[in-house]
Amino acid sequence: MTLTWSLIIVVGALLLAPLVGGVLRGLDRKLTARLQGRMGPPLAQPFYDFGKLVGKSHSVSSRASVAWAWAYFLLTLTAFTLFFLGQDLLVVFFILAFAGGALAFGAFSTRSPYARLGANRELLQMLAYEPILLLAAVAIYFQTGKFTVHSVLEAGEPLLLYLPLVFVAVLVALGIKMRKSPFDIAASEHAHQELVRGVYTEYSGRHLALIEIAHWYELVLLLAFIALFWAQPLWVGVLIALGAFFLEIWIDNIAARLRWSWMVGASWGVGITFIVANLVLLSVLA
Amino acid sequence: MARVTFPFGPQHPVLPEAIQLQLTCEDERVVEVLPVIGYMHRGIEKAAEANLFPNNIFLCERICGICSFIHALCYCELMEGMMDVEVPPRAKHLRVVWSELSRIHSHMLWLGLLADSFGFESLFMQCWRAREIILDTLEMTTGQRVIQSSCVIGGVRRDINEDQEPDVRRKMDAFRKEINAIYPVFAKDYTVKSRTVGKGILPKEQAWSLGTVGPTLRGSGWDYDARTLGYAVYDDLGFEPIVEDGCDSYARMMVRLHEVVQSLELVIQALDRMPKGDLAVTVKTFPEGEGLIRVEQPRGELVEYARGNGTAYLERLKIRTPTFSNIPALLVMLPGCELADVPVITMSIDPCIACTER
Amino acid sequence: MQQVRVDRGADAFISPGALLKEVELLASEGVRFTTMVCLDVDQEFEIIYLFQRLTLDMVRIRVRISKDEELPSISSILLDAVLMENEIKEFFGVRITNLAIDFQCRMLLSAKSPQTPLLKVRPQSQSLGGGE
């Protein structure tokens, strides 16, 4: 792939991702509503919400939290760019971890007990899903010999055939990242939670919009990562990613929110065991 | 992490009404609780003294929207008792029908809110949609969905006539289907159980001595339900209180869930046995002396005391609402729990702050 | 069985001094607190304590005190009486002493709301209606 091509891909992805992310969030709300027997909002509702947030008057509870919101956005964007440039998956996930940390620090920098406890829980969430993502990258390394996205795209056979248990573990991480039940402990999709909006509590207006758009990038990035599990041909991978997305919505609707201790237990118990088991199986069979 | 005080409320999405729980937390563990009430006091007891006594029915109904019919029923039964008015049997049966319907709608609302408090949004929607059938039935028979205004001193104002009865039965059948679909989710779902079982323990002895009433008391193994005292026609309907021994949030939830099913049967029974006859008798006297009544609301026992002086105005009307006696239970249940369990435990007493503050 | 009419003659009138002893006796029998009713009768308050036995029937105790007399709180024996005692203190200005939790007359009312609103100090002219 030439440099021009990869630049075109990155710019295209950067431009398209908010659109795709917004539509996915719209689909999420519509489908959730239909599963609950409701009409649901129009598909474009996330964009209306975004527009409304941008148009709100400016109010911040602490300047540091604004800086951290920008940090979250820019770091997510960096991770996104690196991913679509076909770079090292480990670097992508580390930068994504930094982004998550920025969100937590933003919440820590305010004096609200809600935001602070939300930040505590956000860090716990990172503790739960980061090992999965990093170990998944390691598993991909074992399979392809490299950590880069390029190598996966160039590999001959779909990863899913060799790493099915890793895929399951990544689904757990996706659930945590999407803030869906039973893992919506730091900031729920809807505010009926003891911490209201957790880490987002002290954000409003355009900074909340910024976080929202970063969240869309993050969603697209994670789904793209899932699509990598079937990169030949890529459209199957995209379908699998969409399937994973709908599976999360389904699980969200059949489960209550559980406690953080359960989340850490489940993600480590299921996630890490599955990945390790997968790697052991691979080495035994190979 | 040092101790942090959470101002939980008065405006909090989990709490349906304005109450503040000042939670002192160490990390995720609650160590101290101070409930702060007084955000919605309306002075209804005072207003009742300034009203003509028959008009107080409409005032009492507005103590709380959810249990409005039973508030009106309680006031009417109290006045009838004080004036020795014999209510026609058809009116008594209709009162049972409507008060059980409002119990169902209150419990369904509560089940929905409980589901919401542990983040089960689809279950919440399911409960509230099922509740809509009951609200429709109430609107169809009494004319209004929430504030029914159909009880008067001496009887009732509305009738369920022959045209409507099959409709009501059809709605009840439709509701039975809904509750049959909802029941296993609450009773068996792993996530629901892991959020409620063993949470908010209220030991049997303490449930009694703290003065809790209603499902909070019955969830701790006491078989006390004011309906066994036999107002309206409950003594003829063969009513048995529902008791669970779990002493936790799950037990309280199951009491209410079973009560929904039981209330449904009571509605059908009352419809089956409904005699023909007058709806109300005219009342010409004024209340005199003192009266005291206990009535079972969805949230527990409601105690009303009235003192009349032979005029059209009451000297005193005292209303002890169920949540007023259930709030002390929170002081026992909340300390030591995890912050994530606070919404579930708070909801498990079914707080009705509008009732508490009148 | 539901009994609506209250027979005043059957109730025990107790002096405020003997109240605590009586409540202690009842509490040892397993009686629990239900509610309290305060009545503003001319120069006196009549306070009715309602308790519930294990057999679920009611026990009533009446106390009459003059308006400036002090009334001991029973919250040290039955804690759940504390909310109702605070309410009565707030609405009638009954001088209840030794409350387990004293809200300082700010439980339901605020600094701006009328004080002791349930006292019958107002003139007898009644307005019709007036729900709020």
Added chain:
Amino acid sequence: MPVMSTNLIKNFFSGPATRPYPVVKREPFPRARVRLVYDPDKCTYCGICANICPAAAITMEEDRENLRISRHYDSFACISCGRCAELCPQAALLMAVRTHEPSDAKVVEHSTSR
């Protein structure tokens, strides 16, 4: 864990229970108490409705000089209990099912006897 699944599938295929409100409206039940309709021609200004109104939405005012009684009805205070319509000896008041558009200004209905 998947106890809720059957409900979700049922919900998905049975269509939404909600309505796109301003476009599709639900008809109230025939006996719903919605709005008080008043016929001044039938009214004898007896004052029963004003006495019985629990919200003091109906008030009667006596003008002794001109021997007239005027009636005021504040629909914003009305709680739609329908007690007045039940007790009106002339059937000048009626609880109608007719709904009304939400209004942004407070309107008090006045009428005076001849």
